Amino acid sequence: MITASGITKTYKQRGNMLGARAVPALRGVDFRIEKGGAVTFIGESGCGKTTLGRIVAGLETYDGGDIVIDGTPMSSLKPRHREPFFRRIQLIHQDPYSALNPTRTIHQTLAAPLALRAKQTGRGKAWMEERARELLALVGIDPGYVLPRYPHQLSGGMRQRVVIARALTVDPEVLVADESVSMIDVSLRLGVLALLKDLRERLNVSVLFITHDIATARYIGGDGELYVIYRGQVVESGPTERVISGPVHPYTQSLLSAIPVLHGVERPGPERVVPTEALNEAHPDTGCLFARRCPFRTDRCEAELPSLVSDGEQAHACYHPQRRNVIPVEAA
Amino acid sequence: MTRTSAPGVRVKDLTVVYKTPAGELPALGGVSLSLAPGTITGIVGESGSGKSTLALSLLNAVQPPGRIKEGSVEIDGLGNVVELTGEELRRARGRQVGYVFQAAQNSLNPLKTVGKQLLDLGRSHDFDDLPALLKDARALLGRMGLDGGRVLDSYQHELSGGMRQRVGIMFALVLNAHLVVLDEPTTALDMITQAAILKIVRDVHHERGLTTLIITHDMGVAAEVTDSLAVMYGGRVVEHGPTTEVLGSPRHPYTKGLIRAIPRLSGDIDEARALPGRPPTLGTIPKQGCVFRERCPLRIAVCDTVDPEPVTRDARTVACHAVGHLATPVVPKEYV
Numbered sequence: 276m277i278t279a280s281g282i283t284k285t286y287k288q289r290g291n292m293l294g295a296r297a298v299p300a301l302r303g304v305d306f307r308i309e310k311g312g313a314v315t316f317i318g319e320s321g322c323g324k325t326t327l328g329r330i331v332a333g334l335e336t337y338d339g340g341d342i343v344i345d346g347t348p349m350s351s352l353k354p355r356h357r358e359p360f361f362r363r364i365q366l367i368h369q370d371p372y373s374a375l376n377p378t379r380t381i382h383q384t385l386a387a388p389l390a391l392r393a394k395q396t397g398r399g400k401a402w403m404e405e406r407a408r409e410l411l412a413l414v415g416i417d418p419g420y421v422l423p424r425y426p427h428q429l430s431g432g433m434r435q436r437v438v439i440a441r442a443l444t445v446d447p448e449v450l451v452a453d454e455s456v457s458m459i460d461v462s463l464r465l466g467v468l469a470l471l472k473d474l475r476e477r478l479n480v481s482v483l484f485i486t487h488d489i490a491t492a493r494y495i496g497g498d499g500e501l502y503v504i505y506r507g508q509v510v511e512s513g514p515t516e517r518v519i520s521g522p523v524h525p526y527t528q529s530l531l532s533a534i535p536v537l538h539g540v541e542r543p544g545p546e547r548v549v550p551t552e553a554l555n556e557a558h559p560d561t562g563c564l565f566a567r568r569c570p571f572r573t574d575r576c577e578a579e580l581p582s583l584v585s586d587g588e589q590a591h592a593c594y595h596p597q598r599r600n601v602i603p604v605e606a607a
Numbered sequence: 608m609t610r611t612s613a614p615g616v617r618v619k620d621l622t623v624v625y626k627t628p629a630g631e632l633p634a635l636g637g638v639s640l641s642l643a644p645g646t647i648t649g650i651v652g653e654s655g656s657g658k659s660t661l662a663l664s665l666l667n668a669v670q671p672p673g674r675i676k677e678g679s680v681e682i683d684g685l686g687n688v689v690e691l692t693g694e695e696l697r698r699a700r701g702r703q704v705g706y707v708f709q710a711a712q713n714s715l716n717p718l719k720t721v722g723k724q725l726l727d728l729g730r731s732h733d734f735d736d737l738p739a740l741l742k743d744a745r746a747l748l749g750r751m752g753l754d755g756g757r758v759l760d761s762y763q764h765e766l767s768g769g770m771r772q773r774v775g776i777m778f779a780l781v782l783n784a785h786l787v788v789l790d791e792p793t794t795a796l797d798m799i800t801q802a803a804i805l806k807i808v809r810d811v812h813h814e815r816g817l818t819t820l821i822i823t824h825d826m827g828v829a830a831e832v833t834d835s836l837a838v839m840y841g842g843r844v845v846e847h848g849p850t851t852e853v854l855g856s857p858r859h860p861y862t863k864g865l866i867r868a869i870p871r872l873s874g875d876i877d878e879a880r881a882l883p884g885r886p887p888t889l890g891t892i893p894k895q896g897c898v899f900r901e902r903c904p905l906r907i908a909v910c911d912t913v914d915p916e917p918v919t920r921d922a923r924t925v926a927c928h929a930v931g932h933l934a935t936p937v938v939p940k941e942y943v
Contacts, residue, residue: 319798319799319800430885431654461868462881465868465879465880465881465882466882487797488798489872490872519872530799533801535827535831537871538850540830541873541874554799603871
């Protein structure tokens with residue numbers, strides 16, 4: 276189990292002669308990932324969700340707060356002692372076209388991490404061969420076809436499956452999937468999503484899913500937790516289905532309203548919300564971070580920062596929470 | 608010389624081939640498609656379906672090793688684009704047909720401000736009144752919710768992805784073209800920006816009286832803005848009709864499968880099903896018979912040998928042997 280509390284991260288932008296500007300990417304984010312659970316982060320680009328994924332995978336440092344993995348706070352360990360913890364958390368990149376080394380066959384790609392694993396557990400070459408085949412079969416591709424091939428000979432869906440198989444070589448407990456299907460053909464996308472869902476069930480692997488497409492989150496993590504993140508702050512969270520069907524924060528409502536409606540199959544939600552402006556990092560961060568774009572803002576919103584309040588299940592950071600029907604309804 | 612009304616477009620039996628070591632392979636295998644004047648038509652398809660090749664053909668801009676082998680593209684006021692060459696063709700591009708390229712975010716010159724690039728465009732089309740062109744551009748950018756003056760003075764890196772996309776649309780419209788082709792206008796943009804861009808596309812389309820063609824892989828994008836929808840697979844248009852009808856009651860098995868494969872916010876999420884198999888690439892498009900048969904749940908014997916002709920009935924065009932016939936489906940081979 277992973278517990279993150281109050282994670283903060285600030286990037287320093289190299290500035291002009293008047294000094295550097297600090298860009299806060301995360302402003303104190305709390306969440307938990309249960310064993311075999313699913314946690315989804317949604318938000319616009321630039322809201323800090325990718326940074327969060329990289330921090331959880333141990334690829335990025337954080338400035339404040341802490342990540343506790345199975346009871347051990349990471350800040351108490353030296354970097355080399357953190358490694359075995361973070362190895363159990365594997366990141367699956369967005370782009371399967373650049374995540375694989377084009378000069379190596381799939382066999383070579385899988386052999387490197389498997390050799391490490393074999394050394395740790397005192398097993399030999401035969402085990403590595405067998406394990407490579409087993410993993411490829413697990414992600415639903417024919418090992419005999421794929422192993423001798425180079426990445427350019429495979430389709431996007433197959434490559435993403437190879438990337439997932441590579442992540443599985445080290446027997447991870449958590450997979451961090453950052454926009455993992457956005458670059459795959461539409462008819463193959465659901466296959467990869469179904470694989471992630473299946474891995475959750477069969478191997479009891481937890482999934483941290485980072486996306487801007489909420490419908491895909493509903494597919495793999497419908498029973499999990501959803502966090503809506505905006506400019507580095509969680510503005511709404513709760514059980515995925517509940518937040519999707521009854522969002523109370525205007526930002527969540529804007530995100531859900533922006534999803535295209537499949538006219539002919541479904542009808543648009545009656546109370547869709549559109550932000551009054553585009554995302555601008557330069558907006559002041561006194562008061563509610565969303566206030567400048569919010570159609571429902573009041574003077575209080577611009578003056579004070581609302582904190583996350585929970586009713587036990589669903590939490591929101593808004594002075595004027597109200598349920599609105601924004602998601603499409605199925606046409607009869 | 609510029610037209611003031613929306614042109615119609617008629618593509619007939621268009622075949623585009625790419626030269627490869629394995630011989631000339633067809634990316635488009637005899638495509639026929641009409642765009643009614645004043646409508647927004649969407650083309651959806653996966654990578655390799657030929658949708659971008661079709662869009663480039665409207666400008667007669669298929670690059671070697673590709674070439675238009677046969678067929679015609681008639682645009683009102685321009686004639687058969689396939690027969691245009693040299694200077695004539697260069698003038699038609701931009702003036703009569705506006706094109707917003709795929710990844711318009713990266714198609715601006717990083718060394719010149721947007722305004723300088725606009726002036727280059729004006730000069731190459733012999734515009735005498737360049738200040739008027741700048742004024743039009745500012746107005747268009749203002750219409751799309753940007754500060755026109757500031758954007759024209761900006762370099763590409765000073766603009767966000769959504770802003771660059773709008774600049775791309777401005778370039779396509781500023782010479783007063785009435786046929787506009789947008790190739791993947793919203794990929795790499797997030798949901799809220801996408802919704803804003805789609806609204807702009809729709810509004811500008813109606814205000815300026817355009818004929819618009821949108822190429823996308825995203826069924827949702829097509830559903831949101833288009834009046835008419837064509838579904839492409841393996842270099843063919845397999846289904847074409849009014850958008851709500853194609854989505855609401857798809858007839859071609861590929862369209863049906865594709866719609867089922869989209870996770871949605873409404874309805875039961877567990878009803879979403881992946882389409883078996885994978886889309887063909889240039890080299891693996893079957894030489895004879897139906898291009899979709901390997902993945903098709905309705906496959907019958909005739910599919911192996913005869914490429915189905917598109918049949919039009921009540922404004923819907925479908926190219927499938929099994930639709931409308933009483934057919935016994937065979938179990939499709941399972942692929943991964």
